[in-house]
Amino acid sequence: MTTSIPNVLSIAGVDPSGGAGILADLKSFSALGAYGCGVVAALTAQNTRAVTGVHTPPVEFLQQQIDTLFADVRIDAVKIGMLGTAEIVGTVADRLAHFQASRVVCDPVMVAKSGDHLLAKSAVAMLREALLPVSFMITPNLPEAGVLLETRAPETVREMYKMAERLRELLPTSSERWVLLKGGHLPGNELVDLLFDGDRMVELAAHRIDTRNTHGTGCTLSSAIAALLPQRSGLNPVEAAVRDARDYLLRAIAASGMLQVGSGHGPVHHFHALWARPSAGN
Template sequence: MSIAKALTIAGSDSGGGAGIQADIKTFQELNTFGMSVITALTAQNTLGVHGVFPQTLEAIEAQMEAVLSDMGTDAVKTGMLFSADIISLVARKLKEYEVKNIVVDPVMIAKGGAALLQEEAIRALTEELLPIATVITPNLPEAAKILGREEMKTIEEMKQAAVDLHKLGPAYVVIKGGHLTEGPAIDLLYDGESIYELETRRVETKHTHGTGCTFAAAIAAELAKGSPIKESVETAKAFITAAISSSLVIGKGIGPTNHAAYRAARLQKQ
């Protein structure tokens, strides 16, 4: 039996709601074979990030070599890369193996406020990783940080940011509008010519740990299976909306989303 393969290059979340763990769950739910390269270990739960322990460049390179030299991959999703050196290494290896369908989730700050990307790493991100990305998926604070401007508060500001981010090299830009405080949940997809608005109802819940990781992983899974970019983003939007709508009350803080919700909803319709 053949199956599409997706590789996540990200940090491990000991709480299971974000990072590598969220990505692997998403890959599985969307019928892709998930593989991983762990860039950092985090001591993390629903109350926040209590420690970040980056892996050595040697360990990260060895993981990438092991997967890409043998199994290969149909898509890659990058998450928490933490440092400029790690970003440079990951970009170099992806180019060396001519990896296609690269989804870059520029993880910078955890829900609890902990920094997950060093300040000096932003330059490496913009100069080395974004130019080879198929699609990038920043939220509003991340997009603002990359562009060096104030956080966006309107759809029009989001649209301009999408255009400006596209100039940094990625083939497509998705800006997530979850940080907007009013109205429906609107994400934007920009392909270099047209901007598409993807709108769903806003789900009122605090349990949104791992939403960004999950959304980007879903896009990667769909691209791995050969879906076009717009269809991949639409599926990812439906996947994360279902996951948030059925979010799990686990722990004492910001709980995780329910990665099984999308599949369960589809089975109910059959």
Template sequence: MTQSIPNVLTIAGSDSGGGAGIQADLKAFSALGAYGASVITALTAQNTRGVTAIHAPDPGFVTAQLDAVFDDIRIDAVKIGMLANASIARAVADALRRHQPKHIVLDTVMISKSNHALLLPDAVAVVRDELLPLADLLTPNLPEAAALLGMQPAADEAAMVEQGEALRALGARAVLMKGGHLSAVDSPDWLVQESGTLRLGGPRVPVKNTHGTGCTLSSAIAALMTQRDDLASAVADAKVYLTGALQASERLDVGHGVGPVHHFHRWW
């Protein structure tokens, strides 16, 4: 474990409403004791009601951002979120192969909560074939895991583990299969690693404000990876943090749709 404050980089899209994407990532990093840097892969016109427009920058500009960060700043962990299209996904993969950061968390962001596509279909293959093998941890929800595998979403926990193993076979060193889409009383996740599988249970928090939960969890894990003794501890502590952020989300009054979680619930 590093003794200094970790520097964590988020590679993701911007959410103008502040609840997900780059904005959520930087808040989670700060809340968990890490310094956050950012590379923006897309601009979204977005609020709590949905996404109204997306602008993707030239892939060369994404590369320029990545090189600028890595050429100057020690990066202890990377979180990857929204990638928008195949060209940007490929640019990110190329840069990460060159710079070789120690830890990479890949959150396969494909569809927003308002059902807006955040990853074009031609980019799914690039994420699967080029980015997935670079990941220390992949954090798909059930529809995302199914899209990567070309299968139907897992309907139970046994199928979650099977699909997690299948994703590991594609090159990811570990997979956190998120069970929020299961019709279960709780919200179980399964951590699938070479050393075995671990069930991480958690309460299903009955709140309206759930915007940015996936971004926040993956960012929390990235922030904690260099501050914990092993991946399982980082994931478990990140889940506890997210549960608290969900439980406190109704203290925020942000927008008229699905509001954000409360990233600073321990301090405000």
């Protein structure tokens, strides 16, 4: 547990609408008491309805961003989001290993809420081989889990249990590592996520909130976990961080109607606990 305000880094893409990517991550970090840093791994032309373009920086400059930051700033946790290409994935994995980064939360971003692909197929193997070994936790949704394991996505909670076990096998067995398998793609009014460390499986349930404002939910959850991991202690600090991060996200989704951003899948309300609700007369 970090006694001072933790410094948490997001390495991800930029969503100009602010609902996902680094901008959403920084909002989550700030809302949950962490100081946010960001390394830009991709630029997107994006709104709440579609991704119309992606531009990635030269890997030499990406490495320079990471090296310069770690040379000066103590980083207490890292959230990994959209990386885009195999070369970028490999560079990020190499630098995190070089600096022995701790509490790396990897959200294997592959497809945007709009359905646009954000990770090249050639990068999936690099993600498995290079990035997962340096990750403390991975947070795939069901389609992403299917891609990582080269199989179909689970269709029941029972199948999720088996997939969580297989995902854990992709992580190093010599140290504490975690899988958070998100079940939001299953039908029904109840959401079930599974948290697994190779020994204990924790089933986390919640009621589904009826809203279209789900843009950036995966980014927000993984960044919330990264912000809270250095701040939790006790018997089960990782489980506590995940439970608190899920609660934060659910409240952000429930309050998303306060915002009016775009005409597609709107963002969640990252600052729901900090901003005053508008008065009826406004």
